[in-house]
Amino acid sequence: MTNSGEPIKVALLGCGTVGTEVVRLLREQADDLTARIGAPVELVGIAVRRPHKHTDVPAELLTTDAAALVAGEADVIVEVIGGIDPARGLLTSALREGKAVVTANKALLAEHGGELFAAADASGADLYFEAAVAGAIPLLRPLRESLAGDRITRVMGIVNGTTNYILSAMDATGSGYGETLEEASRLGYAEADPTADVDGFDAAAKAAILASLSFHTRVTASDVYREGIASVTASDIAAASLLGRTVKLLAICERVLGEDGTESVSVRVHPAMIPRTHQLASVNGAFNAVYVEAEAAGQLMFYGPGAGGAPTASAVLGDLVAVARNKVLGGRGPRESAYADLPVRPMGETLTAYHISLDVDDQPGVLTQVAAMFAEHGVSIAAVRQEGREGESKAASLVVVTHMAPDEALRSTVDKIAGLPIVREVAAVMRVEGEQL
Structure with a gap:
């Protein structure tokens, strides 16, 4: 057991928006952290690229040599730089x-998590990362620890605040994507380069x-x-x-679960229509929410x-408390659990449902021809609506919602429908989630 009188020495890599808050909380909550951990926390250094820009943290802690800081006396390395390298x-x-x-x-965990876990396992070190997903929301630890005795079957959520703010604003105001993105940038919800979001x-x-x-x-x-x-338009909303x-x-x-009884994992990110009665539908603005389904625990x-x-x-400090306690008590946090090693299912084989909006000729037999294309690809129609287009006497709008089908079959169906002479344009295609179809 580590001597509880010895301070836990912490090195911080990066001191932007999050890093500055970590420093502030370490200062303001020093006594509480000592009581919770069983030893004081001592910040021994902060690695930054331009020390002269960080006037709100002690100058004596700043260094540009991150490698030397990591190799030094610190017991715990807190990283909030972001990106893959360095x-x-x-x-x-x-x-x-x-x-x-x-x-x-x-980004680092998603690309090279296996490498980090292997290094942690080889030395017996702790690797914690609650802050990597959904900010302050306690999410990863429940998945990693609280539900470790359960079997999780599905996780569906809103995990990006920028895009949720934009889509929520489009829904509330009827504005288009471009102007809403500009407003999000002006208000600070979107980065100068919003591509990643x-x-x-x-x-x-x-x-x-x-x-x-x-999984x-x-x-x-x-x-x-x-x-x-x-590609989401005001018309889609x-x-x-x-x-x-x-x-x-x-x-x-x-x-x-495949027809042959073998298991696989499907992982996807895309815009989708969900019922307004669904729990995620009321999550607006820059908030996040994740819906978890497990066999024993049910829906969380x-x-x-x-x-x-x-x-x-807040999430970073929660992890810091956990690893510091382990240092004091001689314990270890959870290891990587990848024993299942399930294959990742291609998107084309994943079952989804589509909402398809078509601009078509307003004439008899249109629905019959469109329905024939769905039947040809083994896709069942759940709902259909056809109505004339205002101001266009020979044009109509046809909206089709499908039952669940392999995504590749749905894509192929849409491609074939686009080639029909009676179809003027495939106006919109979007997946539907959160309801039985």
């Missing part, structure tokens, strides 16, 4: 030396982490099917509203602020 090398080195690591780096990369990294923990299988970001929200639905960018992780919902300096720092 974080990957720094954290791998720390873990190999037996230093505990707390990280908020979703609006194109789904951020959510895909988080989905990979969620699937890995839920005891290594899933990387490259395994995740990904679509962003740039309006069409969803007419059907009692709203549009959300969802991360969906599922345990799938995790909700709260998914980003921001203080909420993310």
Whole structure:
């Protein structure tokens, strides 16, 4: 057992929005942290690129030599730099030396989590990462520990605040994507370069982490099917509203049982229509929420602020307390659990349902021809609505909602329908989730 009188020495890599909040909380809560851990926490250094810009933290703690800080006296390395490099090398080195690591780096975990866990296992070091997904929401630890005795079957959630703010605003105001993104940028909800958020990369990294923990299988970001929200229009939002639905960018992780009895994992990120009665439909603004289904526990919902300096720092400090306690008491945190090693199911084989909006000629037999294309590909129609287009005497709008079918069959159906002479345009295609179809 470590002498409880000895301070737990912490090195911080990065001091942006989150790092600054971590420093503040370490200062303000020093006495409480000491009582909770059983030893004081001592911040021994902060690695930054431009020390002169960090006037709100003690200058004597700042250094540009992150490698030397990691190799030094610290017991715990807290990383809030983000990105793959140099974080990957720094954290791998720390873990190999037996230093505990707390990280908020979703991209690194989604791409190289296996490498980090291997280094942690080799030395017996702790690797904690609650802040990597959904900010302050206690989510990863329940998946990793609280539900370790259960069998998780599905995880579906809103894990990116920027895209949820944009889609919520489009739904509330009827505005288009472009103008809503501009407003989100002006208000600080979107980065100057919003690509990682609006194109789904951020959510895909988080989905990979969620699937890995839920299904005891290594899933990387490259395994995740990904679509962003740039193609979502005001018309899509309006069409969803007419059907009692709203549009959300969802991360969906599922345990799938094949016809031959073998299991696989489906992991995807894409915009989808969900019923307004669904628990996720009321999650608006920059908030996150994740819906978990497990065989014994049933349905669980995790909700709260998914980003921001203080909420993310809260999750970082929660992990810091855990690893520091382990240092004091001589314990170890949970190891990687990837024993199931399930294959990742291709998106084309994943069962989904589509909402398809078509501009067609207003003439007899249109629905018959369209229905024939669905039948040809083995896709069943759940609902259909046809009405004339205002101001166009020879045109009509045809909306089709399908039953669940393999995604490849649905895509092929849409491609064939687009080639029919009576179809002027496939106006919109969007998946439907959260209801039985």
